[in-house]
Amino acid sequence: MARTGSHQYDESKIKTLSSLEHxxxxxxxxxxxxxxxxxxxxxIYILLKEVVDNAVDEFIMGYGKRIxxxxxxxxxxxxxxxxxxxxxxxxxxxxxxxxxxxYNDDVFQFSVGLNGVGTKAVNAxxxxxxxxxxxEGRFFEARFERGQLLGKKEGAAGREPDGTLVEFxxxxxxxxxxxxxxxxxxxxxxxxxxxxxGLTLDLNGQEFRSxxxxxxxxxxxxxxxxxxxxxxxxxxxxxxxxTHTNNYGEEYFSFVNGQFTSDGGxxxxxxxxxxxxxxxxxxxxxxxxxxxxxxIAAAVAVKLKNPMFESQTKNKLGNGDIKPWILQEVKRGVxxxxxxxxxxxxxxxxxxxxxxKLRTELNxxxxxxxxxxxxxxxxxxxxxxxxxxxxxxxxxxxSTIFLTEGQSASGSMVSARDxxxxxxxxxxxxxxxxxGMKRTAIYKNEELYNMMMALGIENDIEGLRYGRIVIATDxxxxxxxxxxxxxxxxxxxxxxxxxxxxxxxxxxxxFRVRTKKETVYCYSARERDDTATRLGSNAEVTRFKGLGxxxxxxxxxxxxxxxxxxxxxxxxxxxxxxxxxxxxGKNTPERRGFIMENLVNDL
Numbered sequence: 287m288a289r290t291g292s293h294q295y296d297e298s299k300i301k302t303l304s305s306l307e308h309x310x311x312x313x314x315x316x317x318x319x320x321x322x323x324x325x326x327x328x329x330i331y332i333l334l335k336e337v338v339d340n341a342v343d344e345f346i347m348g349y350g351k352r353i354x355x356x357x358x359x360x361x362x363x364x365x366x367x368x369x370x371x372x373x374x375x376x377x378x379x380x381x382x383x384x385x386x387x388x389y390n391d392d393v394f395q396f397s398v399g400l401n402g403v404g405t406k407a408v409n410a411x412x413x414x415x416x417x418x419x420x421x422e423g424r425f426f427e428a429r430f431e432r433g434q435l436l437g438k439k440e441g442a443a444g445r446e447p448d449g450t451l452v453e454f455x456x457x458x459x460x461x462x463x464x465x466x467x468x469x470x471x472x473x474x475x476x477x478x479x480x481x482x483x484g485l486t487l488d489l490n491g492q493e494f495r496s497x498x499x500x501x502x503x504x505x506x507x508x509x510x511x512x513x514x515x516x517x518x519x520x521x522x523x524x525x526x527x528x529t530h531t532n533n534y535g536e537e538y539f540s541f542v543n544g545q546f547t548s549d550g551g552x553x554x555x556x557x558x559x560x561x562x563x564x565x566x567x568x569x570x571x572x573x574x575x576x577x578x579x580x581x582i583a584a585a586v587a588v589k590l591k592n593p594m595f596e597s598q599t600k601n602k603l604g605n606g607d608i609k610p611w612i613l614q615e616v617k618r619g620v621x622x623x624x625x626x627x628x629x630x631x632x633x634x635x636x637x638x639x640x641x642x643k644l645r646t647e648l649n650x651x652x653x654x655x656x657x658x659x660x661x662x663x664x665x666x667x668x669x670x671x672x673x674x675x676x677x678x679x680x681x682x683x684x685s686t687i688f689l690t691e692g693q694s695a696s697g698s699m700v701s702a703r704d705x706x707x708x709x710x711x712x713x714x715x716x717x718x719x720x721x722g723m724k725r726t727a728i729y730k731n732e733e734l735y736n737m738m739m740a741l742g743i744e745n746d747i748e749g750l751r752y753g754r755i756v757i758a759t760d761x762x763x764x765x766x767x768x769x770x771x772x773x774x775x776x777x778x779x780x781x782x783x784x785x786x787x788x789x790x791x792x793x794x795x796x797f798r799v800r801t802k803k804e805t806v807y808c809y810s811a812r813e814r815d816d817t818a819t820r821l822g823s824n825a826e827v828t829r830f831k832g833l834g835x836x837x838x839x840x841x842x843x844x845x846x847x848x849x850x851x852x853x854x855x856x857x858x859x860x861x862x863x864x865x866x867x868x869x870x871g872k873n874t875p876e877r878r879g880f881i882m883e884n885l886v887n888d889l
Contacts, residue, residue, distance in 0.1 A: 309410040309433070320461055325853045326470040327787065330456045333411065334466075335474065336404035337364045337452045338487075342478055342544060344368025345485045350449060354488045355475070357466050360455055367449040370421035377428050377435060380405050380417050380452075405452070409433050411461075412454040420446045432457060470855075476506070481544050481587055500527040500585040503539060508583050513637055514630035519619030524612060526557060526619065528584040530637050534725060534779045535747070536579050541587040542595075542603050548786050551596070551603030553612060557586045560616030567617070568624050569635060576746070577641040588612065648726055652744075655729040668712040669740045670700050675751045681707055686754040687741065688792065688845070689713060690833070691768055699758070701838035703845060709752065711740050716768055720775045721870035734775060747782050755783065756851065758792040760832040773854060774870050784854050793850035794836065798828040807840075809850070 321328030334355075341353045341364055350367030357363075371379050409415045410433035418427040425443040429436045456464060472494075475487045479494040480503040487494040496502045501518040504527045508516075516529040531537075540547045540554045547554070561582075562575050588608070596602045624631040674682040687709040690696040696712040703710065718731050728734050738744055742751035757772050759765035769791065776783055783789050795807035797814040801821050808814040818825045830836055836844070844850070 309407050321464075322462065323464045323466055323470075325851075326467075326473070326855060327853075328464075329411070330461060330464050330466060331470060331474070333408045333454065333456055334362055334364075334471065336408050337362070337454070338474075338478065339544065340405060340452075341366035341368065341450070342482060342485070344449075345482055346544075351484060352486045352488065353478075355471075356490055357468070357471065358490075360464065360466070361453065362455070362466075363451070363453045365449060365451045367447055370448045370450055371417075371419040371426075373419055373421055373424060373426040373440065376417060376419050376426045377438065380409050380415070380428065381430065381433065381435065382406065406433075408452075408454055411457055413457040413459070414453075414455045416451075416453040418451040420448050420450070422448065432459075477503075477541075477546055478544070480585075481541055500525050500539075500587060503527070503585045504529060504583060507537075507539070507585075512583075513581075514633045515627070517620065517623035517627070517630070519615070519623070521615055521619075523589045524587070524615050526584060526586045526616065528561070528582060528620070530581045530634060531583055533581055533583075533781060535782050536581075537583045537782060537785065539585040541585075542593050543589055544587075545593075545595075547595075547601055547603055549596075549602035552605050552608060553588045553603050554586060556609040556612035557584070557616050559609075560613040561620055563613065564617040564620035564624075565634070565638075568621055568631070573638055573642075574645075577638050577645060580641040580644075581637060644725070648729075651726045651729040655735055666711075666736050666740045668696075668714075668736065670696070670703075670710040671740075672704070672709040673706045676753050677751070683753050685709070685752045686756055687711055687752040688756045688758045689737070689772060691715070691759045691765060698833065698836055698838045698841045699845065702842035708845065709740075711737055713737075713768065716764070717771050717775065719771055719870055720778050721866050723778070725779055728779065743780055743783070747780060747786075750783070750788070753788070754790055754851075755788055756790045756792050758794070758833065761794065761796050762831070765832075770870070774866055776854075777856075777866060781856075784856055787853055787855070789854040790851040791854065792845070793852060794830075794833060794844050796830060798830065798840075799825050800828075801825050807844075 319325070319327060319329060321330070323330050334357075338353065338355065341350075344350050344366050345353070345368070347368075349369050352367050354365045355363070409430050412430070413432060415430040415433075416427070418425055420443045423443055424440065425446065426438070426440040428438040458464070468490075472489065472492070475489050475494040478487055479485060479496040480499055483496055483499045485495070498518070499520065501516055504516045508529060508531055511531055511533075513530045513532070516527050518527045519525065536558075538550065538554055538557075540550050540557075542551075542553060558575070558579060561584075562573070562578050565571075565578050566573055590605060590608065592605075594604045596604045624634070672685055672687075674680075675685050676682055678685075685707045688696075688699055688703075688711070690699060690710060690712050692715065693712055696710045699708075699710050714733060717733055718727075720727060720734070728738055740751075741755065742749040755776075757769050759768045773784075773789070776789055793809060795809055797808040797811075799806045799808060799814060799817040799821060801824055804821060806817045806821070808817055814827060818827055833841075
């Protein structure tokens, strides 16, 4: 018998959305996440990127050497000096999906925005959107509201140089309360400059320009703490720079057609393999990959006509046919540098020998730790694992491990978590300060060793078992101290986890304000006071002293779909040693003075 009523499924239930409606309804498909601007991957930065990408594409094709970007009160303006959109196609180019010149290799050879969606998504997701094209002494202007055309006009442009102006305001109906973090925006502008030597980007009057491309990027990131002057190579389709530091692990900045690929991909894998082969051939040796690359810092950029990314956000390249030519180009570039710089070659060889020695020492300590831990890899104490992991793909990409403080906090989380994608690792309290320690120290510390094994990063971070590492400690001084100790551990030994955006801080409410009709969780004293005023004198205010005081029934919403996470972000690598040294090194008069000046009494 057929079912009737509200669940009836017939022709009337089938809908066809316009491209505008689809973008606004399924925003994540086009720009990834939404967010408030607190994370550099939030949607408002993707909107800015899509518009600037178009301006940069003009420069790449040889038109215009200056891009002016202005941000004020949430309004974004981008003006290039390119060719200008053909005046008869301005409206279509910013509002009709699959319309543009990016499909024509004669016009745009190496573009990130290949799907004809970018600017249309910006238009659809903006409360106001204005585009003006200046071309051969005339202009055409169109104004939109949430993707709907409001008006257009055209006329003589006078002496206004050719190019395109795009001005937009992200729609608060989509993004809620948002604010651009200028540090994130400045970092994007620096990347544009590094990848496009000779281009000047003006951001609110501050200019970004690079003459030496990725060589400048690497110098700015590593500072003076390098073992030899950075090597550099530039070909028609590839550019790279490399050096070694005294840091642990490997650090890479990889790009495809100007897109920062934070998760690397086939181009980076080919570079790593090519670098190893080049070094072994030059020294006529058979060094191991980990010994050659331990401590490496490198920037790699390739240009591809048909890049295939593994997601809409373009964080990881998937092209499988590019490996052979990248291998050859990397080998050629590295070999040429080493031949021309014998001092650098000798220092690299010494670094490899040093890495071999450290690895031998580490293997001895590893063996002792494993014997002491026995079957620790099969049964890790204090780990409540989940069923799906990063290498499972699909939902495993969203797998999360929470590093919690004590059994009471983890108890509520274990009961409230999603057993498929959320794991819990309980710390006994404050972990050891690892600043200035050798990697062997991890194996002499049972708790940190267990945590490393739980994460699967003993050999390298490619073994990482979870998509996100979330530090979940109490919002008090002890909890903050544990956060800093854990961040010191990651930044000392596994810096790449931070630079790849894998490490987060969990925000949980500090207060609960409720009446018989309504319950509100507040994350600051100001939110508490505003909510208490709104709910009236009968409102009951509770302060959570720790995560363990939040019941499992309540906790589920704080680690669910609306979980508040703050990404741990490093603006430049060269500042990390100085910061860690100041806060986590030996006590100094400077640090004591800083503490006294910034001491806050918790009344």
